[in-house]
Amino acid sequence: MLTVNTTRPAGPAGRITRVETLMLGTAWRDFAYVRLHTDEGLTGVGEITHPYRPRETCALTEAMGHRHLIGADPFDTEEIWLRMYQGDFLRGGDVGGIVVSGVDQALHDLMGKALGVPVYRLTGGATRDRVRVYANGWYTGEREPEIFAAKAKETVARGYTALKFDPFGAGLHHLEKAELRRSVDLVAAVREAVGPDVDLFVEGHARFGTGTARQLVDALAPYEPGWFEEPLPWTLIERYAELRERAPFPISGGEHFHNRHEYKQLFATRAVDIVQPDLSMAGGFTELRKIAAEADTHGMTVAPHNSNSPLCTTASVHAVLGITNFQILETFDGLLEPYVFDAVKGALPVVDGHIELPTAPGLGIELVDEVFEEHPPSHRFWNMFAEGWEKRNRT
Template identity: 75%
Template structure:
């Protein structure tokens, strides 16, 4: 089971013959991708973006290909998943999780292209015709209430009906009185700017001590939030349920976990109301569907994390089309440069805050190599716990 069986007859897709990686530099971050080729001339793509470890994910992808992919039948998704996860023995953490996720994504693309059907047809079909999305990345700029309010109005004017933002600046652990007041004033200004019918989600970036998180859930209660995301570090996961007991808004989280085994602690602690697996970190479509099913068994809904490229948005739409307990999907697509969409030809369009189910075989997306060559990776870094990070100052 944990070695490639080249004696078993392959499907019409053939066998995996070549694996390559590509990285695109943008103002937001470097986006990395895997492209898998079969000996029958078929290709499939997936996203292997890591916020700061793009070199590492690309390097591991090539190493994983040598160990586990070359010669394999791309239709054997469960076996390949197990081989990459269990067969590498030490299991890889975040970098390994990203690589495994991207490869898994690419296999569904190959299968869909082989069979001539959209990839979601291989992921349980659809229980909805459209997927609602929310905007993130829209608040780049000065950290003051009026600036946030203006940008929120602009984003809603583009058709989005839900927004997420981090009002807390460089706060870590605790907030002094002035910073707490400023953060709450930003949330108040955004709510006033967009009115009562737009969903607002506040991002905590897993950074507050319990006393500060508890104060914040009380201070933010008047603004009718759709959720408060990651108010506590995941090193303190057992305290999430304690915070939930006092919060008037739902608590969300889970983007830091890379498979159902890591999610086990979250479910055991009854830590959140809303689970947020990332299709490019939590094991790809094969694993995220399982995480969604476990969440459903715990009466939780799913709102996938997606701070990645429009390709991950497209793959996420395919993956959640058949997920009964889907709430909403994150996207940064509206904050990206036009050349990103030229490099990822065929990604799903967002219209009035929603995405219609795609109809092309696989994901229907092609990586345009020439655009990648024009926009090489920058390998830059910005620290969200340093002053001014919301302006995306990088070094």
């Protein structure tokens, strides 16, 4: 099971003959992708973007491809997942988790194309007619209440009924009184600007100590956030339950975990109300369904994290269509340059805060090499704990 089996008859996709990676530069971050080729002339794509280490995910993808994918049948998703995880002696972590996730997406893309059906038909079908999404990245700019309010109004005017934002600047561990007040004032301004019926999700980026997190739970309550995301570092996972008991709104998190094994403590401690696995970090389609099922047994809903490109947005739509305890999906697509959509041709558009049912076989996306050549990666870095990070400035 931990070596490629070439004795069993191959499925309709054939066998994998080549593993390829590509990177695309944008003003925000470099996106990375894997493309698998088969001897039946099919290609399958997946996203392997790491916010800071896309070169490393590409290098590991190619290395693991030679070790575990060449000659494999793409329909053997469970076996391939285990072979990559156990056979490569992965023990959690972001780079390896992202590689396994992106490859799993590409395998499902190949299966869908080989059978002539959208991927969601292979992962439980549809339990809804469309997928509700929320906007992130819309607040890029100065941390001033009137600026946040204006940008929030603009985003809602584009059809979104839910917004997420980090109002905390470069804050880490502790916020001085003036900075805490300024952060809460930004939330207040956005709530006043969009009214009571738009969902507001407040992002903590796992940055606060327990004392400041408790203060923020109390201060945010009047503005009725739909959730407070990652208020504490995950090194303090056992303290999350204390905030859940105190907060009159949900606590969410989970984007930093890369498979069901890493999620084990989150479920055991009942750390959150809403789990946020990322399809390009938490193990792809194969693993996301298992995490969602476990969340369901704990009365938790699923709101996948997605700070990636439109490819992952589209793949995530396929993934959540069959998840019965799905709540809402994140997207940064409104932040991106138009050429990104040219590069990942066929990505599903956001219309009035929703994404409609996919119809094309597989994921319905092809990577356009010419666009990648025109926009090479920049390999720059932006630090969200540095002053002015919310402007998306990079060095």
